[in-house]
Amino acid sequence: MSVLTKEEFEKIYSIVPRISVDAIIYDQDKGILLTQRAIDPWKGYWHIPGGTVEKGERVETAVKRIAKQEVNVDIEVVRLLGINEYMNEAHPTWTGHSVCLEYMVEI
Numbered sequence: 001m002s003v004l005t006k007e008e009f010e011k012i013y014s015i016v017p018r019i020s021v022d023a024i025i026y027d028q029d030k031g032i033l034l035t036q037r038a039i040d041p042w043k044g045y046w047h048i049p050g051g052t053v054e055k056g057e058r059v060e061t062a063v064k065r066i067a068k069q070e071v072n073v074d075i076e077v078v079r080l081l082g083i084n085e086y087m088n089e090a091h092p093t094w095t096g097h098s099v100c101l102e103y104m105v106e107i
Contacts, residue, residue: 003054017097021059022050022084023067023075023105035070050100063103075105 004012025033034046049070053062060077067075081102089096 013096013098017099019053019059020050020098020100021053021063021066022048022100022102023063023070024048024081024102025067025071025073025075025105025107033071059101060103063105067105073107075107078104078106080104 027033032048035049037043037045037047049066051062051066051070053059057065063077064075067073081104084100084102086096086098086100089098
């Protein structure tokens with residue numbers, strides 16, 4: 001796997017859909033875990049931990065990687081909850097089309 005530069009990311013995802021995943025970490029007592037974005041776009045906003053599936057990476061592996069990177073937890077995937085599609089996802093320098101797979105997971 002390789003990480004795209006900002007320029008590569010914007011060039012690629014301005015012409016093809018981006019596949020991403022969200023890890024919905026639910027606790028009966030505390031609710032859904034949200035994180036506050038530390039990077040652009042939408043720095044400072046609250047969100048569900050998630051990110052881009054890398055080339056050659058299995059979707060469930062991406063969910064586990066992102067949960068570890070963003071909230072430092074090891075998770076098990078429970079089930080796919082559904083799909084969100086963002087047809088005109090506005091970023092500061094480009095407009096993208098994202099397909100996001102929403103997974104229920106547990107720590």
